[in-house]
Amino acid sequence: MRRVKGSSLIRNLRLSESLKKNQLWNGIISITLLEGKNVSGGSMTEMFVLLKLGDQRYKSKTLCKSANPQWQEQFDFHYFSDRMGILDIEVWGKDSKKHEERLGTCKVDIAALPLKQANCLELPLESCLGALLLLITLTPCAGVSVSDLCICPLADPSERKQIFQRYCLQNSLKDMKDVGFLQVKVLKAVDLLAADFSGKSDPFCLLELGNDRLQTHTIYKNLNPEWNKVFTFPIKDIHDVLEVTVFDEDGDKPPDFLGKVAIPLLSKSSAVW
Template structure:
């Protein structure tokens, strides 16, 4: 229930089973909740499911009949079973020229055509092994959900097994190469909500085309191991130019993502991240202060001479050169030593978890006094949650900036190097006033040229694609349980590792 609003956001998901002998008309009704009298209908709409393509997520705006307003929802017909379905691997006819046509469509010569079409992703879901038992009989009824931002497809359910074989193939249109593919295994339960069994998140840029491999499942937070592993094969084709242009535009918002509530463990982790980031600045401040205090005469002399030379010779075009030197230093370290910054950045501090979810059914059964107290506690929780999330955003932004220079995502680091190089050339040849004029003209006329344009900051949009340290932990692979694999799978696992 959305309280006291004419523009509600429900963020709810409903899974409905379809049968061949039932109507294919889906009816959606919006009601006004009245706690004292009978609920009033505000409008309704119907959808003919026969007209919708299967195994595709449809974005639908529908005007309400018998009322005012409209409703937006995502609708997917998926989880179909049988060899005649388009998602079944056995029914999939492989055209040897199909991939070549796809590669040609996203070739460099067609880079400026349809800039929103970044690429094409194919996901093959074969089977899973060693899943957790969710039923009393020591078995589960597992099905697999594959999500790419707001596109959501799923397999059928395999009943009474811990080693399901789905053999499904799904395709997605890629709108942002920096998106993350989420593969989640659930246990179906007709009497209550589906039970979570395990999950894996795979950034699209980490996909190795045509590699059929096992992925160890993780827990809900993607920080620890869950029971079981899943066999997937991924293939992605994309246009790097379109992907680069899309990087400097706002990310697609994921609708099924609830607002983060206050939790002590998350708050303490964000404080620790802020403390770690602040220590880096403290170390720099200590170094500068030691130069001023002449704690080491040779160091202070070098710093003093460098300061005079820099101030005397500095030009604006040298600023991006300094950033390029940071990239160069890190690249040399990674190339020469073979080490990366990832392990150090992924060090995690565990805090006591308090994941207890409180459910509110909206019923006031214990009087106005308790309701008033509940509202006060809710107000305090909202403030603490806001502080927690602000700390998290600041820490994330600092970590993203640092990880840009650490080649955590090589595509983004090389893109930044390219942009800085172009910026250096432009700043050297073009007076700064002309650059600011061009920037201002673009910003002022953007809404006139495109009334539906979303206001954005290109730098923040770029940084939003760089993973922070928490995300790097979530995307990190866990080695599959070798004891569950066959000898052929073991050999493949050794090769990929």
């Protein structure tokens, strides 16, 4: 029995480390879908665009068919310096019967783009006539982290001093996109609902701020889980709302909802978020 418990613990630790690595992005890839140029829509009456980078996906708004559709939409992807990958872009059309058809595609090698500058790209479409005009900016950012409670990043006085200096009044105009950051300590949950037939749950906690998501590891067969984790988010909009949701892990099935709380950032008054 001890061997089973030990191997299970090692497996859970490995899963936890893998989850942690997949959440720690190094910056933001800001993509502005500006417009299409001479796009051939055929018999389609409407058009939209899908953008995919790894498991991150966005869909543009749907516009009436036009050779030069004006989307003017911005999407933020997470930037991983060790696995940038290829941005896949697809243009789709809809006809009057709501049938969807892929009209054309194009790709962008994100790793080949320079950092910290706006890259204006005109991308010819494959499989159909026309091109897409995009603006892509890769901005590295510090502060995103997942750590144990015992090594909380703000526990070090010298680090707190550096943070106060970084966001003091005299430095407030140096980087208009660097609004600040939010640190959340996820300690525990008490008296959760039992989602399994055994009378227990397999809870994990999901934190969402804008388009950013971080989550804890799963604690199996427990209604009073203790995660004791510290999460740090970059703040892009002071009007965002932090949403904290507890789910029950259910294998390959979608997780079951156990509870949720929403906290507007403006409801907090701390100088270091």
